[in-house]
Amino acid sequence: YGYDILLRLREKVFRDGALYFLYDRRTGENIAGGPSGWGSASILNAIDEGLAGIRDADTGYAVIDFSPRWPVTEYAELRYVTGYEFSRKFVDCRYVLTEKGMRYRLESPARRVNAHILLPRGRKAGAVHVNGERVCGWTLENVGESVYVNWSGPVRDAVDFEILFEE
Numbered sequence: 152y153g154y155d156i157l158l159r160l161r162e163k164v165f166r167d168g169a170l171y172f173l174y175d176r177r178t179g180e181n182i183a184g185g186p187s188g189w190g191s192a193s194i195l196n197a198i199d200e201g202l203a204g205i206r207d208a209d210t211g212y213a214v215i216d217f218s219p220r221w222p223v224t225e226y227a228e229l230r231y232v233t234g235y236e237f238s239r240k241f242v243d244c245r246y247v248l249t250e251k252g253m254r255y256r257l258e259s260p261a262r263r264v265n266a267h268i269l270l271p272r273g274r275k276a277g278a279v280h281v282n283g284e285r286v287c288g289w290t291l292e293n294v295g296e297s298v299y300v301n302w303s304g305p306v307r308d309a310v311d312f313e314i315l316f317e318e
Contacts, residue, residue: 153201154223160194170194203231203244208265211240215261218299221246222253222271252315257306264310265303267292276300277317282310 163179164170172185200206204218212234221229227248234241242259248271257264270276279289279300289302300314 153197154220157194157197157202199233203233204267204269205231205233205242205244211235211238212242212260214263214265215242215257215259216265216267217255217257218267218269219244219246219255220269222248222269250316252313254314255312256309257312258309260308261306261310263304264306266301266312268300268302268312268314270298270300270314272296275317276314278315280311280313280315283313 160170163174167181170190171181171183172190173182174180175182202220202224204216204220206216206218208214208216226246229246231244231246232241240260242257242261244258245254245256247254253268253271255268275298276289276291279286279302281302281304286302288304289300292299292301302312
C-alpha cells in the first residue's frame with residue numbers, strides 16, 4: 152500500500168512538475184497551504200525508512216535498523232543511497248533479487264545492524280548468509296501476510312546479506 156502511494160505521488164509530480172504540500176483527496180489537485188518542502192521531506196522519509204528501510208537507530212548511522220521492502224516493487228536490482236550530507240555519513244544499499252534468493256550489500260559507518268528483511272510474497276527462506284558465512288542465529292517473523300527474516304549483529308564498514316530461498 153505504501154509503495155502504491157509513492158507511485159501515485161510520482162504520477163502527480165510528473166503531471167504538475169512539482170510536489171505540493173496538500174492535495175485534495177477526491178480530485179488529487181493542489182489545494183495550496185504550507186511549504187512544499189515539508190511534503191518533500193515527508194516523501195524522502197517514506198522512501199528512506201519505509202521502502203529502503205534504512206533508519207538511523209543511534210547517531211551518524213552507528214546503529215542501523217534495516218528493514219528494506221524492495222520486493223514489493225517491480226525492481227529486481229537497484230542501488231539506493233541516503234545519508235547526512237553535512238557530516239558526510241552515508242548509507243549505500245544494493246539489492247539483487249533472483250529466482251534462487253536475494254542479496255543486500257549495505258555500506259555504511261554502522262557498527263551494528265538490526266535486519267528485518269521482507270521476503271517476496273510466496274517465498275520461504277532456506278538459508279541466510281552474512282558476509283559469506285552461513286548463520287544460524289536468524290529467525291522468521293510474520294507481520295500480517297508478510298514474512299521477514301530477522302538477524303542482528305556487529306558489522307564493520309560493509310555487510311552482505313544473502314537469503315537463499317527454499318525450493
